[in-house]
Every structure is written in C-alpha cells, then in structure tokens.
Amino acid sequence: MELFQDGQHVRLRSRGRGTYLHADDDGLGVSLRRLHASMNVAWAVHLYQGHYLLLQSAAYGGYLAATAAPARRGHRGRRVEQRNYYHSEVDLMLWQAVQMENLFLNSINGGNLRANRRYRPWNNGVSVDHIDDINNISTMMHWVVEVIPAREIIPRLPRPSPLPDLLLRPRLILYVWPNIHGGLITHGTFVFGGRSVFRLRSELARRLGDLAIMDLEVADLVMCLPTYDGRLIPLVVDLPRSGETLHIVVVIVGSPAYMALQYADVDA
Structure with missing residues (x-):
C-alpha cells in the first residue's frame, strides 16, 4: 500500500499492454488507452479503513468497480466499470494493492484487475479475473503506478463546441x-x-x-x-x-x- 498515498493522483499503466487505465467518456466504461496527458487517466486515491483502496476518476468522479457481470465478449473474467459515488455497494469498489515482483490490484470480491488481448489491440477493455497458476501469473495482471503531481490552480475549463450535441438527452x-x-x-x-x-x-x-x-x-x-x-x-x-x-x-x-x-x- 506504500505505493498509494491518500489524496494523491495516479496513473495505472498496464505492463502487458503499455497503455493506461482510462475512464471512458460515457461515465460508465473503463478501457485501456495510450493517452497520457488526460484527466481520464487520472485516478484519485482514497484509503478506506486503512487496508483498502478506492480509486475515483478525476474526470467524472466514478469509482473503479469490479462487478458481478461477465466481461464483454473477447475479454476474460468479470466486467469492470465506473460506479456512481452514491452507489450503495461500496464493496464492489474496494481494492487491495499486492506488491510482489510486480504490482497486482485485487478486488475484495475476488480476482485481479487485468488488461485483455495482448495480440488483439482492438479489444482494449479491462476486467477482473482469477489467477489460474500462482507460478505463472499473466503479465496482463501487472500494473505500474505513476504518481501525478499536483498543480496549484484549477485547470481552464474546455470551451464549448459551437455545435449542439443533439443526440444527448437532457x-x-x-x-x-x-x-x-x-x-x-x-x-x-x-x-x-x-x-x-x-x-x-x-x-x-x-x-x-x-x-x-x-x-x-x-x-x-x-x-x-x-x-x-x-x-x-x-x-x-x-x-x-x-x-x-x-x-x-x-x-x-x-x-x-x-x-x-x-x-x-x-x-x-
């Protein structure tokens, strides 16, 4: 847990894919992207009861959560999503950082955060999956923590597009x-x-x-x-x-x- 300090912002980079854990702009999905200088790959760290992590998107405020639903087609294990900050099932959002030779993020409900499809880059989702062989752990479950420094003043808000987004409901x-x-x-x-x-x-x-x-x-x-x-x-x-x-x-x-x-x- 010493890799994660309460209140700091971090990026999580997949060692297997070289891409970053990304809060998708639908406010629900989580994927892997090569973007580096984006608020969507920044996660605020909150320590919970001294033993667990909450990872909150610095973009949309949703928490990284391991659900009970199966991962989408072409991905292993269970689906990972952004969950609303008022969601009642806080246990879905709790993680433990385990540092061995590499860093693993374990869901409190079982399984490890993993990237998917090293050889199929269009499958860029993340999921939670169990370790089949403790002596042969997939590199897709290895993560690198990059600490994001703080800035003193609030960033400029993005200027609005001159074109209305007619597809979005109010x-x-x-x-x-x-x-x-x-x-x-x-x-x-x-x-x-x-x-x-x-x-x-x-x-x-x-x-x-x-x-x-x-x-x-x-x-x-x-x-x-x-x-x-x-x-x-x-x-x-x-x-x-x-x-x-x-x-x-x-x-x-x-x-x-x-x-x-x-x-x-x-x-x-």
Whole structure:
C-alpha cells in the first residue's frame, strides 16, 4: 500500500499492454488507452479503513468497480466499470494493492484487475479475473503506478463546441451550496442539455445569482463532485455522455473548501 498515498493522483499503466487505465467518456466504461496527458487517466486515491483502496476518476468522479457481470465478449473474467459515488455497494469498489515482483490490484470480491488481448489491440477493455497458476501469473495482471503531481490552480475549463450535441438527452443537475460550517446556503435542481462544463458553470452561476444571495461572478464558482468520505473532486472536463443525474457541490473561490481542493497536473 506504500505505493498509494491518500489524496494523491495516479496513473495505472498496464505492463502487458503499455497503455493506461482510462475512464471512458460515457461515465460508465473503463478501457485501456495510450493517452497520457488526460484527466481520464487520472485516478484519485482514497484509503478506506486503512487496508483498502478506492480509486475515483478525476474526470467524472466514478469509482473503479469490479462487478458481478461477465466481461464483454473477447475479454476474460468479470466486467469492470465506473460506479456512481452514491452507489450503495461500496464493496464492489474496494481494492487491495499486492506488491510482489510486480504490482497486482485485487478486488475484495475476488480476482485481479487485468488488461485483455495482448495480440488483439482492438479489444482494449479491462476486467477482473482469477489467477489460474500462482507460478505463472499473466503479465496482463501487472500494473505500474505513476504518481501525478499536483498543480496549484484549477485547470481552464474546455470551451464549448459551437455545435449542439443533439443526440444527448437532457440530464438532471442536483446542486448544493454548503456554508463553511457544514450547513446549507441553498440547493436546487434543474435540467441541463449537452456536455459542456463551461456552459454548465455559467448556467449554475446565473441561477445562484438570481437568488441574490451574494454578488457572484462566474469565475468565482467551482463545481465539484462528492466522494464517500466528504472530499470534493473539481469538475474540470465536459460531462459524461451517459446523461445520468449529476450531483454538484458548489465551492466559491477563496473559501476554506476551495483551498482544500487538489488538481492533477496531467501535463507533467
């Protein structure tokens, strides 16, 4: 576990494939990609009860989870997905890091995180599978941890595309704005169309400004995703394609919550 420090961001590179564990932009799938400088390959480390890991996508806030469903066709073992931060089955998201000659990530429900299809590169999924022979462990279960340094300021939000994404259904946004004492300034819901995080911030700032609670500029607002243990992950990429309900915690620049935020420097 010394390879993983609570609160840090890491990349996980498959030793067998040379590619990185990637949170897919549907907000659900997990795959292997060659992308390096991408928030989709950054995972926030949370230590759970001192013995287990939670790996939360720095892009969409979903946790790496080993499900009971069979892996998709052409892949071995059980399916691995991103699971919502409010999902009730936390045991699916718990991992143990085992360091022998190589690093293995064991699911608490059995099996090891593995890459698939060394000789069929179009099969780029990951899954959880059992070790058949302890003396002959597949290199597809070997992982390399690359620590991502932190950056001091929030990354620029991607500018919106001038073309609307007509194929996406509108999603429900649930937002809360807590005060510094843990109470609630305000909360609400609204329906939002498209994936642009830039437009979502503008819309949220407009709605909060209409409440006349305070003089709020768009640049003063940081949208965050919650975690199981009360930490916050800044939302700095466009929204996932799944269209699932998004839970937003509003943080204001300069507040204690803002000062506690951590950003992965994926370009380093």
